[in-house]
Amino acid sequence: MKNNYESLYQPKRQSPVAIFMFIYTFLRRFIRLVFPLIIILFMGNRDKGSILDASIGGVAVVISAYTLIMSILSYFRYYYFLDEDGLNIHSGVLSRKKLNIPFERIQNINFEQKIIHQFFNVVSLEIDTAGSSKSEIKIEALPKSEAEAIRDFILEKKKNIIAESGEDAVELQEEIKEPDQLLLSLNPFDLMKVGVSQNHIRTAFIIMGIGFSFMSQIEDALDLDVVDIATENVEKVGSGFFPAFILVFIFFLFISFFVTLIRTVLKHFNLKFFKSKEGYKLTSGLITRQEVALRKEKVQIIKWSDNPIRRLFKIFTLEIKQAAAGVGRRRGQSVEVPGCYKNQVDEVVQSCFPEILNDSFKEHELHYAYVIRRFIYQGLLPAAIMAVIYAISYKMNFLILAIVIPFLSFALLTVYYRKYRWMVGEEFLKIKKGIFSISYSLLPYYKIQAVEIIQTIYQRRKGLANLQIFTAGGSVTIPYIELEKSETLRNYILFKVESSKRTWM
Amino acid sequence: MEPIFTNEQIQVEELPHVEEVLWVPLQKKYLPISLLSTWIFGFVLCGIFLAFNFFRKNIFDEYWIVWAVVGGILFLFVLISILSILGFRHKAYAIREHDILFKTGLIFRRTTALPFNRVQHSEINQGPIERNFDLAQLEIFTAGGSQSDLTIPGLLNEEAQRIKAFIMEKTRTNHEE
Incomplete structure (x- = not known):
């Protein structure tokens, strides 16, 4: 040897x-x-x-x-x-x-293969170290x-x-020496499912943003008014601001669909996720192949989420958040494994946090004040602004917005409130949240490294608080809960952390 | 209130309560000193702005705009000062056997608790003005990003040194165990 x-x-x-x-x-x-x-x-x-x-x-x-x-x-x-x-x-x-x-x-050793590496069958070796701000060492190419x-x-x-x-x-x-166990590998069909079920609406908005700024650059260069020409043409089809906007949006949604599909294939091509005795290993990528290794004890939060389309396919996106090496470094903190079935999620959760099997959770809701307060800021305030603009400009669109926004915001907030659950176990905290896409975050208490209770003036009057929990791999916030509950949970977390002698990263 | 946990061995009510701790306020002289450094910064800002206008007159033709901007900056600093005066008495820290607590904030009141066995290292910082008045601030670092790092300002230098030594002692014994 x-x-x-x-x-x-x-x-x-x-x-x-x-x-x-x-x-x-x-x-x-x-x-x-x-x-x-x-x-x-x-x-x-x-x-x-x-x-x-x-x-x-x-x-x-x-x-x-x-x-x-x-x-x-x-x-x-x-x-x-x-x-x-x-x-x-x-x-x-x-x-x-x-x-x-x-x-x-040395905290972590990862490999990466860019296309040029693949061509010569070499890899680049990245080494994460703890404790210094310059925490990454890279050997560019070796067999x-x-x-x-x-x-x-x-x-x-x-x-x-x-x-x-x-x-x-x-x-x-x-x-x-124990061979790595293959937990998940994505075949082209799985990859399609993952690609199709991405958040296209968000990407469409991003592309729209880029698209508009790109167009304005062309405009400046060619001395044209592209947006005007485009909207003019679109307006011939539909009429008025809203249909034109919707048409443009559908166009961008269409583009976004293909862009995300391509991105998904590039990023997750031939993805393989292994479980080993020490942790997990992920290899993926078409042009740039990368291999990321995760050590179990460094995992801080495990998060899995779906969305309406993923629910159809019964797949989740798994996110494993590990402690970041070095000070002030955020990149490479979490590993994303798309296209997991529920049993694969469970497998990862149970192998990483075996105590979860003996834990029982008690569910809690947020306080209803959450909906009311958020409604004021996200519903009434924008509506008021729209109403003022309408009063000045007399454009119907703003009146419609002023009426629609409060209803939409109230509906979304209510759904969020109804679905939000924070679950307190003996060893773990679990948070379920989301409107269309439901996500679950799971973290063991003993890995927590700071707890914060925050109260606004309004919350002080009502005896409510936000609880923010920090780990070495990111933080979670539980908004608008009873102060007493937040304090009890805080005291319990502190007790759990301070009485723990286990390595947490 | 309904009990949050079902745990037979540990009674949640018997756990140490953060709420009952005796808070130690920051040094009184920290307030005027922090105001002083705020205002030095404010005046320097105004000075730079005025100097720019003096040397390049074509930025703003009208003098009233220049003075309005300066007035705006000064007003902002008056506001900051009022907030820090009102907020000062809410800033306090406490050291317990296993963790350090810090509370702050006038509008957003926040209480942070940081267990010693999660501390990576700590630092003492002294600005030039603070040094003259024997003040220091203690920075406590945790792992993974700067989100949960804790800064306690307005300590006597000697006080900060002692806390730092205490934390070091605590983290060391924790690692040895």
Whole structure:
């Protein structure tokens, strides 16, 4: 076993593919630096064949040459190797940098394969470390087998460190080799289901936003009024603001449908979700293939959600939120597994939080004041604004809005209130919420790292409060509950956290 | 009220109550000092704005606009000052055996509880003005983003040092256990 690792102690260069990555990084950094300058050069009016043109050409050649040379030099001066204490990286062309990452500080090891990686059968290795703000170390390109060897080596070392520090060594050694169990894999048909059941309405709005800003850019460039022309034409079909808007919206919904379908395929292509003894592993992606590993003890919140279409297919989107490494870092915190059936969700929940089987939950509602207060801000206030605009402009559309908004808002708030449940167990807190898409969040008390009770002036008068609960993987808020209940739950959570000696991340 | 939990071994009523804790107010001199730094910032802001107008007269032709903006900024700072004066007496902290509590807010009253065994590390910060008056603020960091980090301002430097040492001691014993 150890012999296989011998070669890892030798300082090694990356795969030559890394040169491309270096070129890319250099160019990106450089372009970001001189971006405004480039715009000025290309936008400004100037004569063809001027000295400026020639000098731009010259500068471009110099930059390209510099980038190429620096990338190649970076490649030749970049070494990585392991020693007894940790992973070492020596790099830098002009100033040499020696980085040592002790094994115990390594939190997570992930692989990523961009299309260029796939072409050469190499991966990039990302290492998350705890405690520092610069928490990500990346080896740009190395053979897959080598990357796996490094990961296995580091994980084994970490285990030994834990064992030495006095935990159950025997048990740990037993669990080293057990094949990963495939929990879920998405075939093209599943992928279609996932794609079809995405939130197209939201995407349509986003695309509409982008679409309009893009159109206004074209407008500026061509000195045209695209939106006016478009609405004019659309208005010939329908009449008035509303039908035109609806037509435009359907158009964007249509686009959004295909965009999300493509995005889903790109992101979740050939998705495989494994369960191992230590945690979970997810591989997915068409152009950029990625492999993310999750450790069980780092999982803070498990969330699963559906929506009307997903309910039809009986599938959920599972989200596993784990503790973020480093300070002030948010990316890579949660892993999304779409297209799970209920039994797969249960499997993950039960393997991650085995105590859930013995827990019984007591359901609680929000206070009805939630609907009333939100209605004032989301229903009456916008309606009043619309009414004022109507009074000034006499446009019927605003009058319709002023009448429709309060009803719509009241209906949505009532549904939200009726469906919201916060469930208190002995070891877990569960929150069910949503209007069209119902989501469940589950978190164990002992992983909570701060509790906050917030009261507005109104809530103080009514004896109500919002309870906000923070974990290392995100926070949840329970709005508008009785102050007394929130305090009881807070005291119970604090008791649970403070009496717990388990590792929580 | 109906009981929230069904747990035979632990009586919820017997759990330690946060509500019964004795709150320690912030240092009295923290209020004037924080107002001072607020107003220094306000005047610097106005100064920069005025300097801009002085050197480049073509931004606003009319003088009344310039003075209206300055007036607006000053009014905003008066408002901030009033809020911090009124809110000051609601700021307090408390240290218990296993956690630290902090409450703040005039309109949004919030009480935060942070167990020591979830603290990553803590820091003491002193601004230039605070240093002259021997004040400091204690920042307590938790894992995963800055959402649940806690900052307690207006402590005596010596007080902050002692709390920090206490927290360090607590987190250390927790890790050893």
